[in-house]
Every structure is written in structure tokens, then in C-alpha cells.
Amino acid sequence: MIVDVIVATYNGEKYIKEQLTSILNQSYKDIQVLVRDDGSTDNTKKIILELQKTDSRLKFIEDELCPNGVGENFKRLFKKCTSEFVFIADQDDVWDVNKIEVLLTFAKKHFSEDLPCIAYAPGQVVDQNLKSSQNRLTNDSIKIRSLEDMILMNGGIQGCAMVVNRILYETALRNEFFWYMHDQVLSLYAVCFGKIFFYDKPLFKYRQHQSNVLGFNSNTFISRIKKYFSFNRNSFLVNQYSDELFKNFWLCEKSALSYGCKKIFTSYFSSVQNKSKFFFFVINYNVCIRKRISTSVIKMLLTKYIIEQKN
Known part of the structure; x- marks a missing residue:
């Protein structure tokens, strides 16, 4: 079974090669990695195109659409997806080699075929050099159980942690409204029409640096x-x-x-x-x-x- 992995990029030259390499080196090999850039002014696009030459599973999506933010970038990527399962990736993390294999097995075990579903796993919070001094995780339990949990959240399940099924992304795409943050939209559809599942072991390194769009909130x-x-x-x-x-x-x-x-x-x-x-x-x-x-x-x-x- 081919699984889609979607990566939305913007001025990510510093970390994008390391992240894409970690995805292409997954133990689960049957993947298609779709990457779309949102108007970078650095060398992000050049790095992706060079890496694309080395692995046919990597597809760089080019179109004439104007840059419109990370949520809309991911929406445009979802419109290119055809797989039953789609993994979402940030441009600056590093995935554990078995992330897709483990989370896909977990999703297949728990998802219902007729319900929009999300499965997600925590990431280990690290600095820009992938070092962790406190062994912090992005989550230690399920974050959203019902619609009420989302009202004051101002967000959703962390996109870079999740895998979604086809019925979820197709349901979310059936109406055309603005996606500010893709993960919030997907979480809302899943909690209202389907289910959300949490795998309790970390499967990626969640890198914190000065250029994060939204960083890890560790406030007590x-x-x-x-x-x-x-x-x-x-x-x-x-x-x-x-x-x-x-x-x-x-x-x-x-x-x-x-x-x-x-x-x-x-x-x-x-x-x-x-x-x-x-x-x-x-x-x-x-x-x-x-x-x-x-x-x-x-x-x-x-x-x-x-x-x-x-x-």
C-alpha cells in the first residue's frame, strides 16, 4: 500500500534536507512524498529539486497559485493526495526511522473505514541541534476527546504528529473555505464526524528554533x-x-x-x-x-x- 506524506515548505533551507532524508529513509518504503513551497526566498526549492533527482518517490508540486500561508499550502497538497492514509510533515523535524511503519499499523488497527479519523504520536522536544536536555514530549495523553475541548484551544492536534485517512481529508475538502491552520481544520472534522486516537510513544524529534511558525508551549x-x-x-x-x-x-x-x-x-x-x-x-x-x-x-x-x- 502506497502512503502519501505531504510537506509544506517556506524558507526552510536550514533543515529541509535533513527532514526529507529522514522521511525517505523510513523502514516503510512504499511512500510518495509530496512537497509544495509557498514562495520561499531562500534555497529551499533548490534543495528539494536536487534531492528529487536522487529519489523518484519525492515529488515537488509546482503551480501558479499565490502564496497564502501554511494552512492553505497543506490544503493544496491534500488535493493532490490519492492514498488511503496521509502523513503530515513539518519542514524542520526529524522522523524516527519507524514512524510511518508504527503509526500506520496503529491506525489500521483502530480506524473505522466509514469514519474520518486521526492517529497521532508525540514528538521529543529538541533544540535546533536535535539535543534534548529534559526529555520533554509534545503530548503525554490524548489532547482532544470532544468538540468542547476545541472551543478555547485556538488550535488542534499537532499536524506534524498525525496520520489521517482518506475519508477525513476528502470530507474536509468538500467545502471551500480558508484554512489558517490545517491541523485545526482536520481536528475539527475528526472530532465532529469521526474519531481521534493517541499512540503514546514518541516517533519524531520536534525541533525548536527561532523560525518555528508555532513552537512548543511548555508553560506550566x-x-x-x-x-x-x-x-x-x-x-x-x-x-x-x-x-x-x-x-x-x-x-x-x-x-x-x-x-x-x-x-x-x-x-x-x-x-x-x-x-x-x-x-x-x-x-x-x-x-x-x-x-x-x-x-x-x-x-x-x-x-x-x-x-x-x-x-
């Missing part, structure tokens, strides 16, 4: 609470991209949603303009941040806006 509970006490006059609970995603998703998919998901979305939309109403929404549906309702309540009390205000 106490440090996050201290941050909320800064009383930033523009502080918010839900960023504008998450709110826009919820609106677009609702407009496109409301007729297909379960009764429970419909109730959550209608309650969310009816309460976001009033902090008191939103407080009761959070309590009533047990909307947590990092599995803690207390964190949600404290952050809600200390932030000024529910939805991020546009400048």
Missing part, C-alpha cells in the same frame, strides 16, 4: 496564570481565526452535524457577545483548557474580550 499552569494577570487591554479567549473557522464550518456542515454538536455550536454563537452568557456556556458544557475547567474560568475572568479584536 502557574506561569500561564501569571501571564493572564498582565491584564493586556487586548487579551482574548478565542482568536479571530478560530472563530472564523467555527463560523465557516457551521455554515458548511450544520446539516450534517449530530444533535450534540449542533447544541454546542448554537450555544457558542449565542453567547460570544456577552461574557456572562459565555461563562455559563463554559460551565454548562465543561469547556476546558488543557483539561482544566478552572483554567478556563480564570482566563475568562482575566481577559477583556471573548473574541480577539481585529486591528
